[in-house]
Structures are given as C-alpha cells and as structure tokens.
Amino acid sequence: MSMAGLAWVAPGVMLMTALGCSSGQTFRLGYLAGLAHYLTSLYWLLNIPVSFAPVAGWLALAAYLALYPAVWVWLCWKCFPNQSSKGTSTDPGTIFEDENAEKRETVLPLLGVRASFPFNILFTPENRDLRAPKRGATWPSRAVWIFSCAALWVALEMIVARLFTGFPWNLLGASQYQVLPLIQIASLTGIYGVSFLVVWCSVALASSVLSFVQRPALRWFWLGDLALPLLALMIDLIFGVTKFFRPQPDTAELKVALIQPSIPQKMIWDPKENSTRFKKLLELSELALATKPDLLIWPEATVPGLLRFEEEVYQPITNLVRTHHTWLLLGADDAELAPLPGGGMATNYYNSSFLVNPDGNIAGIYRKRQLVIFGEYVPLASWLPLMKYLTPIDGGFTPGDRPVSFTTTGPKVKMSVLICFEDTFPHLAREYVEDDTDFLVNITNNGWFGESAAQWQHAASAVFRAVENGLPLVRCCNNGLSCWIDERGRVRQIYGLESKDIYGAGFMTARIPLLGPDEKRASTFYNRHGDWFGWGCVAMVVVRLGWRLLRFPSPPRTRRGSG
Numbered sequence: 001m002s003m004a005g006l007a008w009v010a011p012g013v014m015l016m017t018a019l020g021c022s023s024g025q026t027f028r029l030g031y032l033a034g035l036a037h038y039l040t041s042l043y044w045l046l047n048i049p050v051s052f053a054p055v056a057g058w059l060a061l062a063a064y065l066a067l068y069p070a071v072w073v074w075l076c077w078k079c080f081p082n083q084s085s086k087g088t089s090t091d092p093g094t095i096f097e098d099e100n101a102e103k104r105e106t107v108l109p110l111l112g113v114r115a116s117f118p119f120n121i122l123f124t125p126e127n128r129d130l131r132a133p134k135r136g137a138t139w140p141s142r143a144v145w146i147f148s149c150a151a152l153w154v155a156l157e158m159i160v161a162r163l164f165t166g167f168p169w170n171l172l173g174a175s176q177y178q179v180l181p182l183i184q185i186a187s188l189t190g191i192y193g194v195s196f197l198v199v200w201c202s203v204a205l206a207s208s209v210l211s212f213v214q215r216p217a218l219r220w221f222w223l224g225d226l227a228l229p230l231l232a233l234m235i236d237l238i239f240g241v242t243k244f245f246r247p248q249p250d251t252a253e254l255k256v257a258l259i260q261p262s263i264p265q266k267m268i269w270d271p272k273e274n275s276t277r278f279k280k281l282l283e284l285s286e287l288a289l290a291t292k293p294d295l296l297i298w299p300e301a302t303v304p305g306l307l308r309f310e311e312e313v314y315q316p317i318t319n320l321v322r323t324h325h326t327w328l329l330l331g332a333d334d335a336e337l338a339p340l341p342g343g344g345m346a347t348n349y350y351n352s353s354f355l356v357n358p359d360g361n362i363a364g365i366y367r368k369r370q371l372v373i374f375g376e377y378v379p380l381a382s383w384l385p386l387m388k389y390l391t392p393i394d395g396g397f398t399p400g401d402r403p404v405s406f407t408t409t410g411p412k413v414k415m416s417v418l419i420c421f422e423d424t425f426p427h428l429a430r431e432y433v434e435d436d437t438d439f440l441v442n443i444t445n446n447g448w449f450g451e452s453a454a455q456w457q458h459a460a461s462a463v464f465r466a467v468e469n470g471l472p473l474v475r476c477c478n479n480g481l482s483c484w485i486d487e488r489g490r491v492r493q494i495y496g497l498e499s500k501d502i503y504g505a506g507f508m509t510a511r512i513p514l515l516g517p518d519e520k521r522a523s524t525f526y527n528r529h530g531d532w533f534g535w536g537c538v539a540m541v542v543v544r545l546g547w548r549l550l551r552f553p554s555p556p557r558t559r560r561g562s563g
Helices: 004-008 010-017 023-041 043-047 053-065 067-078 139-160 172-176 191-214 221-245 265-269 271-289 311-324 385-390 420-424 426-432 454-469 525-529 532-551
Strands: 103-108 113-118 253-260 295-297 327-339 345-356 362-367 405-408 413-419 439-444 473-477 483-485 491-494 506-513
Touching (some): 004 172, 004 191, 010 067, 010 139, 023 067, 043 053, 067 139, 139 221, 139 532, 172 191, 253 271, 271 311, 271 506, 311 345, 327 439, 413 420, 420 426, 420 439, 420 454, 426 454, 426 525, 439 454, 454 483, 491 506
Parallel strands (some): 253 295, 295 327
Antiparallel strands (some): 103 113, 253 506, 327 345, 345 362, 405 413, 473 483
16 A cells, blocks of 8 residues: 555556457456455465465455556547547557558567557558657547546446445555555545546657657657646645645544454454453453543444443443443444234344444434345345355355444534444545534444555555545554544554554553534535546546447458368
C-alpha cells in the first residue's frame, strides 16, 4: 500500500504490453497481470488457520478478480479504438495506423509468441510531412480513447463492488489513501473518481511516451495527450488543498477507549477458551476505564456466546458498565426465532453490535447486512451441500435488513456502526450517515489473517469512507488496525504505532470531535447523490460499446473448405 506511485504507471504498462497482440493474447496478458496482482495482494488469505480451504479460496478469488483487468485490457484495445479510414475495425496496437504503416517484429517473452508490433502507432508520414497526423489519429480521437479507458476501469470497479455480493477490496483509488489533497475529490465522486484520475493519467502517459519515441522531432507535440488529465489533476489538487485551509471550528469531544485484545482466531473457534479470552477482554477494559472514557468499544466477535441469552456473558458486562458508569459498544452474536413458510420456527443467527448504557440495559442493536461469502454464509448450501467443505464455518448468519444509529446521552452522541468489511463498500456506508451523525464506527476481527497486510489494506479503504461522507470514522479491531480517521482522511491515531506493536493486545484512548448542540453536518455531494460518477462511467461504456457494435458490426465468418 505504500507504493502509491506505481498505480500511476501500471494501467498504461498493461495496455502497452498488449500492443500488437491478437485478441486472445490481449485478454491473457491482462489476466496474467491481474492474477499476479491479486495473488500477491491477497496472500493473507493463506493465514486463515484451517487446512486446505484458504489455498482454494485464495486461488479461486484471485482467479475471479483477475478477469476484471483482463476484460479491461481486451476492451480498451478491441472495443474502444478508433477506426481506420476504411471504416473497418482494427486490432490492438494498430488503432492509429493506416494500411501502409511500417511494422517490425518483436517477441512477447511473457507469452512466448511473436506478434506484429506497430512502429508507427500514433503518426505516419503523409506526403512526406512528418508533422501531419494520419487520418483517424487526431488529438481529439486519442483523447476520447484515453478518457474511455479510464471510464471503463471505473465501470468494472462498480461491477466488482456489487456482483456476487461484491468485493470492493483494494480498488485502485485506495492506493492513494495517503495523498490527502488528491483524495478529497472522493467527497464528490466517491473513491471511483480517484481511480478514474489515476487511470486517465496513466494511459495518457503511455500514449505520450509512444508519441515521443516515434516522433522525437516534434518536441512538444507528445504533451498533447497529457494536457487534459494533467489539467484535471491540477484542479483536483487545488480543490483538495483548499479544503485543508478551511478553518476548523472548536467543538466538543468524546473520549473513547478502544480495546484491542489480539485474540488468535483458533482461540475464538475453541469453546474451551471462551472464559480465558473473555477474562482477558474484561481485564483490558478495567485498565482502559481507569482513564475515564465516555465510551468503551470492543471489536467484532470478541464476546463468546449470545449476549442477550447467556447469563455468564451478560452479567459481567452489565456489572462492568454499572461499576464505571460508562457506555459500551461491542460486537457479539445474536439470535431470533423466525417462522418457516411451511410452518414451525427456525433460529436465525446474526453478527451484531450492541450498545449498552451505564445502567446495564441494551440501548441498541445493529445486525450486519453485508456478510462475507464463505466466511459468514455458504451460498447455495441447500442445493449444493458440498459447498460447506469450502469454508471453516459450521453454519451461517442471516443478514440484517437496515442501518441502525446508536445514541448516547451525557454527552449526546449519534453514531452508526459498520461491522467487518462493510466499511469497504462506498454505496453501503453512505446509508449510515445522516445530517446529525457525529461519527462512524467500524468494529472488525482481522485476526483471521494473522499479522499481515490485510489490516493496512482494510484501513486504507476506511479512509475513503470518512472523506466520502465528511465525518470521522473510528476503527476498533481485534488485532489491528485500531485507529481513528478525521473527515479529511487523516489517520490521526494508530494503536501501537509508536511501539511498533500494532497487532498486539492493549487499548487506546482518543478524543473524537462532535457536532455542536442541534448542529447539522453539511453533507457531502457524494453522501447526497451516491455513485453518480460511477454510474455515469457505466453509462458511457454502454453507449460507446453500443455505438461501436451498431456502426462497426463484426464481419461474418467464412468457412474454410476441406480441400
């Protein structure tokens, strides 16, 4: 996640690697690039402490996600190119080339095949005038193609965030989470605007490099492809910088204590260890409560058993809050009877968060809506019983049906909770923010993945939820990254950062700014209008694909004779 600069190069390199390749080779190159990326960035799935399931899940998820960059590279070259002067479609790498363009042979070592590499991709001499651009290769046509490549990338990110329940993990824009002036555009467009800008600049840079290599005599002409994306980048940075110069009013603060128990996942799954880990949680809480916080927060899945139905769990918790007269937000399982269609009753289990008031009463319950596939539920389990062997869980949770706000008194605070990877979904998180919401809370258990990059990747996504909705976000995690992020996306505190023990057990106190009495938060454009930008990119891609198919239909295939 620290190599943000590579994101500005990678998309363009992926496209240039496929120059001169056939349609199938183009797709395979994109797939190979995607597979290499996801196998390395999702390696932490192998840390799940079960036998073969992590390997199968890691390979299957990477194989699925790699389809998106493969489709992107293939469609960029095959569906978005300009057309030749005869009105016929062109192959990758010849989109700026006429029938007399000079070519040379090159070897594509990754595929082990030879392909025709167009030397004059951008310009060819006409009437011996080196400065005359060839037909179909005008600056506007190249600019439209480069812009379309960026729109296609965003359209595919919109799909990956929703298809098969969605997995918007490590979207390209998340790589820029530390470039704070740049990412402020997310308050308008969501994270997709950052992804768009990175891809736009990357493809434009690749096109400009090719222009320069082929026509070095035209000293400044190669800058043409970079003009529009660089202008947009400059405007974006100015917008971001001005947001940081706006004065921040003095506000009341809420003192919050975050407990990070660092409980190994095997211990969570072992019923014999329930009392041990619960005791550890209570001991850390006693230490944190000595600092007199207004709110104590426990992470997801740290409470053994069902809070509302097991006295050995409920009683110690109520004793804790009554003794210290504090509010407690915690993660625990919940259950509820539900009628079956054919008669009878069934028990639905929920991954939930609870708000307990200083009197020991439950003041609010939120049930997780976005469940982790194969981690919290097994798809098609009733039709394909063998699917259960691909997951370490015995049963499954039922999803909640709505966001729930928690409100405390003394001081009055309104917050909403996102459980686990719910904070990676931009369109979901905005539903939890109202004009009087003080901050968001994410409670999560990344102990599944040991001490890995998963914690940092998860936190990088959370930065964008704060910027998109213009309010702070507090993260309380089992083994990291426990922190809080302000409304500009600055990670203000990280537990264990100074001691270099971010995955260890302990607690952290933080002061979270609050709205004033009866104050309403100025909602961001993204919070009000959602993924207008992302859907706009989807619409542009659909229109452009439809236009190409109608204007340049594929020629009919001819059958070869047997002789």
